[in-house]
Amino acid sequence: MKETIYLVCDQNQVDRMRKTLPSVRRGEIIVKLSVDINPKAFGRPTIAKEIYVDDWTKGIDLDDVEFRKNIITAEEAEIIRQKRLDKMREILQHQGYIITEPEEEKK
DSSP states (O other): OEEEEEEEEOSSOEEEEESSOOOOOTTOEEEEEEEEOOGGGOSSSOOOOOOOOOOTTTTOOOTTOOOSSSOOOHHHHHHHHHHHHHHHHHHHHHTTOOOOOOOOOOO
């Protein structure tokens, strides 16, 4: 069974679920979820899966990006992020700065 659903979430909860792309109010985001279930998986016990949605805009400014669709994949977000970093690196190197890779974040 294959299905795509859209979860509308706010800061506190998953507010609703739709099978078509819904409209959102201020403070809400849409999470597109593709579900593909092997027919042999139906039965007991209940299956548990965890989904984590990260801030894909971390470290990038979106003011100059034009989105043609209402959905962005993690791969597309990474391409935008990488292009921004490359452009920033180029500008700073042109101004005489030396660019080094950041140290890993400590958790």
